[in-house]
Amino acid sequence: MSTHDPVTPPAPDLSVARRRSAELKGLIATDPGQFRVLTGDRPTGRLHLGHYFGTLQGRVRLQDLGVDTFVIVADYQVLTDRDVAEHLAEHVEELVLDYLAAGIDPERSTIFAHSALPALNQLLLPFLSLVSVAELRRNPTVKDEIAHSRQASVSGLMFTYPVHQAADILFCKAGVVPVGQDQLPHLEVTRTIARRFNERYGANGPVFPEPDALLSAAPLLLGTDGTKMSKSRGNAITLSATADETARLIKGAKTDAVRRISYDPAARPEVSSLVLLAALCQDRDPQTVAEEIGDGGAAQLKKVVTEAVNEHFAPLRARRTELAADRGHVRDVLRRGNERANAVAETTLAEVRAAMGMAY
Incomplete structure (x- = not known):
């Protein structure tokens, strides 16, 4: 595979993804301990009822089954469509509060912040070398996000968003990622990066799994104005509402x-x-x-x-x-989650550097 002309990955086949997702659900129910899941949210405001029925319930269910669950607070990704990340520390704490209140148990799931994992973010550099500019430009999800961006111009962070997501998923070698079908193109980028890394540097065996999508049948809940329920549109009922x-x-x-x-x-x-x-x-x-x-x-x-x-x-x-009432506990949950996730990220980065001949 040429560095300058990588093979374009095929568009994800929805019927194949649905079949594989159905198989995964059965396998998870039978042997949940063999799976690791990566999921999470951007801290841009309090979660609402759409989030609860769309994703939170499913995360708690996976955790309770015994799946090793990593939940990312994707704070760096707030900057993908914003010039400034306002009130970020407050939003991070509110997001963790929503997780805990919904039933995410920090003793059984790892809640961590993207920015707190230097080793995770180092993976971005080798991963970027495995995809072309043309491939990033063609990604339909990125096109849509750019179209709805709040920025006057497209930042490099927005453009490389799928590669950031690949680092989020692959640092912990998650084999399963719960997504809606609109996120399948992003996940296909992750699968492509894992496959190309293994092909290029995996002489002693593959380093990364190619993660599968666990498709969610998220119910479509509209906001109070009849449009998509969204934190930014002010049409949502938050979990914390009285x-x-x-x-x-x-x-x-x-x-x-x-x-x-x-x-x-x-x-x-x-x-x-x-x-x-x-x-x-x-x-x-x-x-x-x-x-x-x-x-x-x-x-x-x-x-x-x-x-x-x-x-x-x-x-x-x-x-x-x-x-x-105990913000110290909330911060402690995040600190302990960051420590565990950091240890995992450092182990993965060491494997990557060894595979690339950079262990010096």
Whole structure:
């Protein structure tokens, strides 16, 4: 393989990824201890209900099964689409609080910050040598992120974002990465980098696994304005919201003019999203929830949703309030996670340097 003209990796095949993901779920259920997972978030604000049902629940489930779970607080990646990382220390603590309150156990999972691992970030240099500028430019996820960037111009950090993610995943040799299908191109870059490193430097055996995607069937929850739920759009109900704040936000949520409530995501997205939220909180079928509300209209729908959300999240919110009273504990969780992750990263970097003939 030429350094200057690397072979372009094939676009990820969604059907293949789905089959492999289904196989992985079975293997994990049978022998969870053989797997290591890497997952995480950028600390740009408090997590919301979409995060909880989309990713947090699944992380806790994997952890509880016995999967070795690494959870990254991707603080450097905040700068991919921002000129300045404002209130970063506060956002990092709030993110860790959300993790702990949701059930991530620091005794069984490793919570760590990207910036605290020098050895992880050193992997970026050899990894960048394994991909071409053309490949980075063609990445559809990067194209989309650039299109929605808050920056006037594209930074080098944004451009190389998939390679940073590869370092995040490969430093701990994670074999499984929970993602939505829109993130498959990023993961394919990671797989390509692992494969090319092994081909070029793995004379004594492969150094990195080629991680597989664990596709999430994340439910589509819309924000209160009917668009995608997002921290930056101010349309989300955070995990830390009080019962009164939740009631106020749901009361102002967008619905439609049809009185009878039904669950039809294609034709009635805003109403259906509220129905789905109630159903998720009650662990029920959304069609059944909609039928029970029937001719009660938007007012009854919002009453049901408010009660369901506040009841479901009351224990989590109580835990979060208790944890927030001891910020020292939150920082200690992160410090201990950083120490463990750093040890893993340093071991991997030593292997990389040895494979590359740089152990001097």
